[in-house]
Amino acid sequence: MNFKKALLILLLFSCKILLSQTNAIKIDAHLQDNSDKLSILQEITFHNKTNTTLNNIYLHNWANSLANNNTPLAKRFLEDYKSTFYFSKNKEKGSTTIHNLLVNYQKVEYNEVINHQDILKIDLNTSLKPNDSIVITANYTVKIPDAKFTRYGKTKTGFHLRYWYLTPVVYENGWQTMSNLNLDDLYMNIANYNINISAPKAYSIESNLKNTLKNNRTTTTNFTGTNTKDVIISIDSINKFTTLKTKKTLVKTDLLEDFLDPRVATDIVDRELNFIEDFLGKYPNKEIFIDRNSVGKNSLHDIYGLPKWLKPFPENFRWEMRFFNSLTIKYLDDVLLFNKRKDYWLKDGIQTFLMIEYVKKYYPEVTILGKYSKYWGIKSYNISKLKQNDKYQFVYQFSARKFFDQALNVRADSLSNFNRKVVSKYKAGLGFRYLQDYIGDSILKNSFKEFYAKNQLKPTNSIQFKKILTSKTDKNLDWFFGDYISTDKKIDYKIKKVVQTEDSLKITIKNKREMTAPVALYGVKDKEIKFKKWITGVDSTKTITIPKNGFDKLALNYEQLYPEYNSLDNFRKTNNSLLNKPFQFRPYKDVGDPYYNQLFYSPNIRYNLYDGLILGINLNNKPVLAHNFEFSLTPNYSTKSKNLTGGYALGYNHFFKSDKIYKIKYGVSGSNFHYAPELGYNKFSPFVNIQFKRNSLRDVGTKFLLTRLVYINKDVPDNLQVSERDKYTIFNVRYVNSKPNVVKRFQYALNAEFGNNFTKFSTDIRYRKEFNRNQNFELRFFGGVFLNNKSKGDYFSFGLNRGSDYLFEQNLFGRSESSGLFSQQFVVADGGFKSNFNQDIFANQLATSINSSVGIWNWIEVYNDAAMLKNKNQNPRFFYENGVRLNFIPNIFEFYLPVYTNEGFQFNDNYSSKIRFVITTSFDRIYNYIRRGLL
Structure with missing residues (x-):
């Protein structure tokens, strides 16, 4: 037997042993x-x-x-x-x-x-x-x-x-x-x-x-x-399912759309396979099976911009991008055996990076708004200039600026949905784009290929990739596999100072955060790159000297190669002028423009009974990615009172990384409107709001402690003297802990108020249990007590079915009305009773109440309330009521129809005046109702 024959037999025998050991x-x-x-x-x-x-x-x-x-x-x-x-x-x-x-x-x-x-x-x-x-x-x-x-x-x-x-x-x-x-x-x-x-x-x-x-x-x-x-x-x-016969392999899929010619689809898929193969190597199997349910499940839909029906993109673009994403997933999943619950970032990063590179090669000029970027009224906005590949940096910043991002080595089952489906994938993909420019395109690509070839169909992990990559470069990558992957530290640099000499520039770069990573410095003129250099070792500040080279602006991360916490302060003129960027006014919101200090304005329309239609404009500094310092100024003209009204707010958000505190917001707010016919009020309130961290980013609850001083100065009729209810100061401390679980919801609030003539404490505890899609039970307990009360009248007292809202925090259309439609607006406060009694009922010493409702079908509920109120030097009084609640949208759009109270059955000729309603115009409340479970 010759040597070749023996070698062949040995090889076949080895393969048989290997296959025999496969399950x-x-x-x-x-x-x-x-x-x-x-x-x-x-x-x-x-x-x-x-x-x-x-x-x-x-x-x-x-x-x-x-x-x-x-x-x-x-x-x-x-x-x-x-x-x-x-x-x-x-x-x-x-x-x-x-x-x-x-x-x-x-x-x-x-x-x-x-x-x-x-x-x-x-x-x-x-x-x-x-x-x-x-x-x-x-x-x-x-x-x-x-x-x-x-x-x-x-x-x-x-x-x-x-x-x-x-x-x-x-x-x-x-x-x-x-x-x-x-x-x-x-x-x-x-x-x-x-x-x-x-x-x-x-x-x-x-x-x-x-x-x-x-x-x-x-x-x-x-x-x-x-x-x-x-x-x-x-x-x-x-x-x-349709089988596409490409030059590389057979692709069986149910993702083919009716509008797409199979021959065109085959050409597109063939191009995609060639592109992926260039980065990873050949797909080892003869057929790729891509089903819609599997590949589209754990990713957000329509991440390419506007809805499909608007058709903003080049023909077949949306399908091509989705299929490329699906094809890349299968190319990796079918060949590489990862424990994706523990070690997912490498696969997700490669997938996102390949998408970035594919768009860069074939669709570099396609914007996130598509053809609408060129339309009048839109093209002037900075968002219209964002290319498809700009969305990765933008989405990462959206999460990072709110400190909602998570480290890439956090277990997948501990990630928030938004991080798991989008943000973490984007950060991983941007990380590879970062490495590509820093260490060289060929090094990264060759590392991908070697990793893909060596680890086919056997368990592997990101550590194996790290070994391959670090062996191919002399540059230190500890920052990448350390802080970038293993922590949620943010990259954030700025040019602190520029000093000109005769033929050079001395540039001081400041690291604004705790992560030290390579930073790219550019010299730019007319948005064209004249100079580029990677700077390393900037852990605090670092001064470098570069030659003047025909540019008038310096920039960090000009090409947005790496995800940065704040890239708006990365520019500086070489002459070091005081006004580094001019002001720019923009209607509504826009994404930040690094070339300008932006101010946004938008129309503001409100209504109340005393001011009538309120027309104004809101001026603020809040782009889509908000700043830590925020201000809002809203001057209005009230058509009924013929007066200038409005409000303002200034605040600074101080985020905390490792403490139990998520952020502290320091600020001041104020407003001026009318509270009665021809009678206005001024409100001024400095505040500190401490928002505590959730147990995890998967927790949808919230906890905060608000402390504020509320100064109120009300106009009084000419025939009356100013009293304690017209000009007063209250120090308010409020703690709220809310857990809005989808089946069992629990919330409690503790409230303390220290006024000139009183001190009062109260608690509001709420519980809601869903039994099925149409039935639920809701329970609320309110308890309030005055520790001392020297005030006159009931302006500061606990109310049974309405309070006076003396802190002016509720959006009431007619806050001083005792009859008519606007008096029927209902806000859950104090006793929480819905019925309109013959007279308003208050307690100046002690109040307790229980409010309950039971869902009987869809949005129809039955409510039952009971309360005990006590005034000084009087015996306690007891109250009860029941009725029907039409709970169309909880706390946003509701109606209460009373049936029976202490005063007997409520049905009479004037029944319509006894119906109470809840209608909110609070955008935040509506937005939070929609967003639950998405992030």
């Missing part, structure tokens, strides 16, 4: 579409490829993650402010029922892991030694859930299955168990699959595995796959 999974599954069930007989050949003797085996059983409301996935839905699954019917949920489970054809003990119903633990009868294998046989039934929960399950036309079968847990320094949290991040070893799946003839079956046989008589389809880690099955009455 094998055989499945026979039968779909019962009338009951939405899969009957499964599964055999797993599990190889112990570790150096550890195993006494138990773990299996992921994610099909059981939707079994009930107590699974980790069900709790995750509630964290995400989604109640659909919680209130769903049992027939919509999904589960696994195991009939029999054997190891080496013998019975074994197995059970669900406590509090993790989608993980099975099997106790082996005989220990499994390294390099040995066992055969696990399971007979079970999967109840397929409705696809509306996770996108996987029963659809309108069929079934889309993912994570539907039992899979061995990866053993890597211990068992890497993970419950399904709707992140599509199951960590699996590769396996060789042989699957027979049968379904009624009405369905077509597609998969990411190879279709080897379809028997029309038995309606059984056979799929096989070698070295595959995830099996997706589509069983549908409509064949939605």
